[in-house]
Amino acid sequence: MTNASDFNLDAELDETDDWDSDEFESGYADEPDPEEDEPTVGAMELAERHALRRVASLRTELEDITEVEYRQLRLERVVLVGVWTEGSVEDAENSMAELALLAETAGSEVLEAIYQRRQTPDPATYVGRGKVDGIREIVQATGADTVVCDGELAPSQLRNLEDRLKVKVVDRTALILDIFAQHAKSREGQAQVELAQLNYMKQRLRGWGGNLSRQAGGRVAGGAGIGGRGPGETKIETDRRRINTKIAKLRRELTAMRGTRDTKRAERRRNHIPAVAIAGYTNAGKSSLLNRLTNAGVLVEDSLFATLDPTTRRTTTSDGRVYTMSDTVGFVRHLPHQLIEAFRSTLEEVADADLILHVVDGSHPDPEGQLAAVREVLAEIDATKVPELVIINKADAADPMVLARLRQREPHSLVVSAKTGEGIREALEAIEADLPRPGVEFHALLPYERGDLINRLHQHGEIESLEHTGEGTIVRGRANDDLAGELAAYTVSGA
Numbered sequence: 001m002t003n004a005s006d007f008n009l010d011a012e013l014d015e016t017d018d019w020d021s022d023e024f025e026s027g028y029a030d031e032p033d034p035e036e037d038e039p040t041v042g043a044m045e046l047a048e049r050h051a052l053r054r055v056a057s058l059r060t061e062l063e064d065i066t067e068v069e070y071r072q073l074r075l076e077r078v079v080l081v082g083v084w085t086e087g088s089v090e091d092a093e094n095s096m097a098e099l100a101l102l103a104e105t106a107g108s109e110v111l112e113a114i115y116q117r118r119q120t121p122d123p124a125t126y127v128g129r130g131k132v133d134g135i136r137e138i139v140q141a142t143g144a145d146t147v148v149c150d151g152e153l154a155p156s157q158l159r160n161l162e163d164r165l166k167v168k169v170v171d172r173t174a175l176i177l178d179i180f181a182q183h184a185k186s187r188e189g190q191a192q193v194e195l196a197q198l199n200y201m202k203q204r205l206r207g208w209g210g211n212l213s214r215q216a217g218g219r220v221a222g223g224a225g226i227g228g229r230g231p232g233e234t235k236i237e238t239d240r241r242r243i244n245t246k247i248a249k250l251r252r253e254l255t256a257m258r259g260t261r262d263t264k265r266a267e268r269r270r271n272h273i274p275a276v277a278i279a280g281y282t283n284a285g286k287s288s289l290l291n292r293l294t295n296a297g298v299l300v301e302d303s304l305f306a307t308l309d310p311t312t313r314r315t316t317t318s319d320g321r322v323y324t325m326s327d328t329v330g331f332v333r334h335l336p337h338q339l340i341e342a343f344r345s346t347l348e349e350v351a352d353a354d355l356i357l358h359v360v361d362g363s364h365p366d367p368e369g370q371l372a373a374v375r376e377v378l379a380e381i382d383a384t385k386v387p388e389l390v391i392i393n394k395a396d397a398a399d400p401m402v403l404a405r406l407r408q409r410e411p412h413s414l415v416v417s418a419k420t421g422e423g424i425r426e427a428l429e430a431i432e433a434d435l436p437r438p439g440v441e442f443h444a445l446l447p448y449e450r451g452d453l454i455n456r457l458h459q460h461g462e463i464e465s466l467e468h469t470g471e472g473t474i475v476r477g478r479a480n481d482d483l484a485g486e487l488a489a490y491t492v493s494g495a
Contacts, residue, residue, distance in 0.1 A: 076107065076108040076109065076145060076146045077108070077109050077111055077142065077143060077144045077145055077146070078103050078108045078109065078110055078111065078144060078145075078146040078147065078148050078170075079110075079111055079112045079113070079114075079135065079138055079139055079142065079144045079146075079147050079148070080096060080099050080100060080103065080110060080112070080113035080114070080147075080148050080150065081113075081114060081115070081126070081127060081135060081147055081148070081149050081150065082095060082096050082099065082113075082114070082115035082116070082149070082150035082151070083115065083116055083118050083121045083126060083127060083150070083151060084115050084116065084117045084118070085118060085119065085120060085121070090365070090366070091366070091369070092115055094365050094366045094369065095150055095333065096113050096115055096150060097365075098332070098333065099113075099148065099150045099172065099175075100113060101283075101304055102172070102175050102176065102179065102304055102332075103148055103175060105179050105304045105305065106175055106178050106179050106182070107182075108146065108148075111142045111144050112138050112142060112144075114131075114134075114135070114138070115150070116128060116131050121151060121157075122157075123154075123156075123157070124156065124157065124160055125157060125160050125161055125164070126149055126151065126153055126157045126161065132161065132164050132165070135147065135165060136164065136165050136166070139165055139166075139167055144167065145167055145168065146167060146168045146169075146170060147161065147165055147167060147168070147169045147170070148169075148170050148171070148172070148175055149161075149169065149170070149171045149172065150172055151171060151172055151334070152171050152172060152173045152334070152336070153169070153171040155203055155204045155206075158171065158204060159206065172334060172336075173200060173336040173338070174200065176305075176332065176335070176336055176339065177193065177196055177197050177200060177336065177338070177339070179304065179305050180193045180196070180305060180339065181193050181194075181197065183305055187257075188254070188257045191250050191253055191254055191257070192254065192339075192342040192343050193342070194246075194250060195247060195250045195251065195254065195338075195342045196336065196338035196339050196341070196342040196343075197338075198243050198246055198247050198250070199247065199338045199341075199342075200336070200338050201243065202240060202243050202244070202247075205236055205239055205240055205243075206236075254342075261348075261349075265349075265352060272438075272460050272480040272482070272483075273322055273323060273324060273460070274321075274323040274324070274354040274355070274435045274436055275323065275324050275326065275349075275352065275353045275354050275355075276323060276324065276325045276326070276353060276354065276355045276356075276357060276431060276435075277325075277326050277328055277349055277350040277353035277355070277356050277357070277386075278290055278325065278326065278327050278328060278356075278357045278359060279328050279331070279350050279356050279357070279358055279359070279374060279378070280330065280331065280357075280358055280359030280360060280370070280374055280391075281330060281331055281332065281359075281360065281361060281364075281370035281373060281374055282304045282305050282330030282331065282332050283304050283305075283330065283361065284330070284359045284360055284361040284364075284370065284393055284394075285359055285361065285393040285394060285418045285419075286327050286328070286330065286359050287311075287327055288393075288418035288419065289357070289359055289391065289393060289416070289418045290311065290313065290325060290327045291418070292418045292421065292424055293315070293325060293424065293427070293428065294313040294315045294325055304330070304332070305329070305330055305332075310326055310327060310328050310329070310349055311326065311327045312324050312325070312326040312327075312349075313325050313326075316459075317432045317435070318428075318429075318432065319432075319458075319462070319463070320458040320459060321432075321435070321458075321459065321460065321461075321462070322459045322460065323354075323435060325357075326349050326353070328347065328349060328350055329343060329347070331373060331374045331377045332373065333369070333373045335373075335377055340377065340380055340381070344381065347377075347381045347383075348381065350378065350381065350383050350386070351381050351382050351383040351386065353383075353386055354386070354387070354435065354436050355386070355387050355388075355389060355431065355434050355435060356378075356383065356386050356387065356388045356389070357389055357391050357431070358371070358374060358388050358389065358390045358391065359391045359393050360374075360390060360391070360392055360393065360406070361393060361394055362392040362393060362394050362395055362397075362398035362402060362403055362406065362415065363394045363397040363398040363399075363402075367392075367402065367406055368406075368409070371390075371410075387434055388412070389412060389413070389414070389430055389431065389434055390406075390410040390412060390413035390414070391413070391414055391416055391427060392406050392407070392410075392413055392414065392415045392416070393416055393417065393418055394417060394418075394419070395415045395416060395417040395420075395422055395423065396417040396419055396420050396422065403415050414426055414427050414430055437462060437478060438460070438461050438462055438478040438479045438480045438483075438484075439478070439480065439481065440478060440479055440480065440481060440484035441477070441478050442475070442476070442477065442478070442479055442484055442487050442491065443474075443475075443476045443491065443492045444474075444475055444487045444490040444491050444492060445469075445471060445472050445473070445474050445475075445490055445492050446472050446473045446474075446475060446487075446490050447471075447472045447490070448472055448473065450472075450490070453483075453486065453487065454466075454473065454475070456483060457475065457477065457479060457483070460479070460480060460483060461477055461478060461479040461480070461483060462477045462478040462479075463475060463476075463477040464476045464477045464478075465477070472490075474492070
């Protein structure tokens with residue numbers, strides 16, 4: 001141990017003289033500044049989504065009562081079942097492959113996938129009764145606990161299949177609704193998904209035992225009957241009435257939220273700000289394209305329905321005109337009508353846009369089918385009259401022959417890659433060319449104190465020529481009606 005008398009302050013200070021020199025490096029010199037390169041909102045949302053992952057080695061079947069708390073983390077083992085009624089074999093296989101992706105996105109492990117060729121689905125059991133026996137054998141052999149059907153099942157079909165297969169049966173609509181419930185983040189998105197789920201559930205309520213028993217009403221059993229309609233109402237009727245009450249409440253809330261969205265849309269119309277809506281099949285790369293075009297920083301993930309909440313970003317053209325670009329919810333084949341109705345206020349962003357960027361996955365096995373499915377939904381929301389620019393994305397992974405076929409099929413289209421940046425500059429030029437142009441031509445001499453008009457012309461008009469003179473600025477171009485009215489006082493005679 002060093003004695004206190006051995007300490008020399010001057011000697012210790014001399015050893016620190018070289019600390020200010022350029023050759024000195026601290027132990028933290030090579031570590032990056034934690035405040036640099038802050039993550040985007042989308043990156044933080046993606047990290048949050050990946051923070052809770054299901055455990056593949058665990059199943060939904062509980063083997064020990066101590067494992068109950070882990071049930072929500074467990075992976076369901078599913079068997080896919082489809083009915084092929086029209087189209088080619090490739091169409092049926094593509095539909096089953098998409099159903100497998102939906103099941104995996106919802107958090108399950110796909111064990112087997114089978115489909116049956118029929119003119120129409122069986123009204124009682126969806127597939128033929130002999131096929132049901134085969135599915136039951138597959139379920140027992142693989143240890144599956146869920147069967148997912150590639151179609152919307154009637155309540156009777158759902159009940160009959162569960163009675164014969166002895167496992168849970170889920171149809172395509174319930175599967176998509178489950179994915180939407182997992183990925184909805186905003187208050188409006190969650191309310192829309194809940195509304196769609198309740199509309200779906202209302203027709204499929206089932207009761208066993210006490211759920212079908214008569215409920216007492218009035219002042220009986222210590223007040224247990226309060227809230228019922230009286231003697232004779234069953235439990236299932238009470239549940240249906242509560243669902244209707246909740247649906248009415250959600251509709252009122254969504255109406256209020258829709259008013260906020262309409263106000264913002266009216267403000268853009270008042271300022272004559274063009275709107276561009278990005279629409280397309282799910283996982284076609286819409287969010288990636290929005291990030292590439294506007295640096296929006298929204299969540300990007302290689303999965304179906306990764307983002308549900310619409311994102312709007314304000315951007316400008318190369319000549320300074322202001323316009324907005326919005327990302328919308330992805331579409332899919334046989335998109336449930338409950339979702340279209342619940343998300344109608346969101347989808348109206350597409351119908352009210354001045355230009356639709358229709359994004360299609362060029363590397364998908366059936367891009368033409370994606371185009372047809374999206375346009376079917378656009379027709380349901382009355383958006384077919386909006387000008388459309390087809391963006392064929394994922395050029396880095398697509399077959400050149402497929403890209404050439406799509407370009408021939410869709411003359412007004414471009415090939416891009418949101419991942420590598422290929423074709424982005426051409427896409428921006430095409431968007432600027434397709435934006436609506438101001439309708440009134442003008443030729444005005446603006447005094448120098450009216451620089452505000454020059455600024456508004458740069459943002460909301462088109463300037464063909466601009467010349468500074470001793471009397472003011474001579475401007476020639478095009479403007480909307482409101483701005484042209486303000487310029488009328490400065491119109492050059494004989495223009």
